[in-house]
Amino acid sequence: MRLDELGEFGFIARVADFVGEPRGAVVVGIGDDAAVLKTSGEGHLLVTTDAFVEGRHFRREWLSAEQIGTRAACAAISDIAAMGGEALAVFVSLGLPGGEEAAFGEQLMRGIHNVATEYDASLAGGDTFASPSGICLDVVVVGQVDRPWLRSAARPGDILLVSGTLGEAAAAFHLLDSGAAPHAEGLPTALHNRFVRPTPQLALAQALAELAAPPAAIDISDGLAQDAGHIAERSEVALTIEADCVPLSPACYEVAAELGADPVLWALTSGEEYELLLAMPSAHAEQAVAQAQQVGVVLTRIGSVKAGSGVTVLGSDGSPIEFERGGWNHFAPQ
DSSP: OOHHHHOHHHHHHHHHHHHOSOOTTEEEOBTBSSEEEEOSSSSEEEEEEEEEEBTTTBOGGGSOHHHHHHHHHHHHHHHHHHTTOEEEEEEEEEEEOTTSOHHHHHHHHHHHHHHHHHTTOEEEEEEEEEOSSSOEEEEEEEEEESSOOOGGGOOTTEEEEEESOBSHHHHHHHHHHHTSSSSGGGSOHHHHHHHHSOOOTHHHHHHTTTSSSOOEEEEOSSOHHHHHHHHHHHHTOEEEEEGGGSOBOHHHHHHHHHHTOOHHHHHHHOOOOOOEEEEEEHHHHHHHHHHHHHTTOOEEEEEEEESSSEEEEEOTTSSBOOOSOOSOOTTSOO
């Protein structure tokens, strides 16, 4: 079977099958936003890696060198937030064409360094190599956490909460792709911030660290509906999302109206939002919402968890919404 038939997650499942259960210091391996490793103390180390390839993850004509680095670092650090942790160190493997100006590579790395510093982590090393075609980035982040948040922690009766608003990344992409904004600097402020410098929800993770039990969690990097499916699969439960409850920003509505698109569909399927989807007992939700507000984050209830499997998205009339693609999937036709 070809990769474009199998898809990204089918390929990952095949690898996970022959790797099997974690061994040694690895507590949680393939299947979460980051691996969890034992330490000699009470806490755990978190390790995650994210690749960014020119033409697939970003277009050079839309972003400056520093913005490319900024965006990549924020995306990678978001995985640490999804595990409930804090970032410690960032490592970068950077591939650039040999004819590239050194200043371009320096500015790209400066973007990564600035983001790492903002979140009290250090750019601690990596690798550089000559790329035969385009820019290639691999960003590794090491973090720490006392009680990791896992995709497998959802239980029937839990409710679903999402941080912030969704759809802004899709709105930004479509403005750029249509030519209405030729560069990220031409985007409205809210869309620019989401597209260039998304916020890893580390502050939210720390604010919710004292909940009675860690929530199930995932960062929304491939689309709300698709990422919800990862929680459903790992927890062996069914998730129901109420489309009318999904929070959208005014900018998302405005751009969708301008381009004749469905903003709710954008919110359900847009990748690279980097908000957090959480599943937790309803008894913990009031405390979670209040603690999130203390760090300036709004948590919105968007659905529930029950026995079963898969993800159902309900429209305003209570009937399931069918859509062609739930989110981003490498290798699969886009």
